[in-house]
Amino acid sequence: MVIKSWRAEAKRRWGKKAIRIQEDGQYAFLTWCGALEVTLLPTRDKAEELKKEVNITRCGGDCALNHEIIDLSDSRLSDHEINPPLSYSP
Numbered sequence: 001m002v003i004k005s006w007r008a009e010a011k012r013r014w015g016k017k018a019i020r021i022q023e024d025g026q027y028a029f030l031t032w033c034g035a036l037e038v039t040l041l042p043t044r045d046k047a048e049e050l051k052k053e054v055n056i057t058r059c060g061g062d063c064a065l066n067h068e069i070i071d072l073s074d075s076r077l078s079d080h081e082i083n084p085p086l087s088y089s090p
């Protein structure tokens, strides 16, 4: 059995970029508008739910809907990580 901390994995990936990493789980919901924020969720459904909600309520004043869901068990980088959106300002 592999014991893995998703939080630790999220920190490894985004610890330097993100201003906040919250909750815990395999699926990361990222908002790249303004500064990067990461919310971890246990299931993809929950992550999709949160994304839908934030797409309506917006993540902040300068929200450009640069939101995405990353499966932490998948080691490939997302498009947003390779090419952060223009609105992303660390």
Ligand SMILES: [Zn+2]
Pocket: 031, 032, 033, 058, 059, 060, 062, 063, 064, 065, 066, 067
């Ligand atoms: Zn946003």
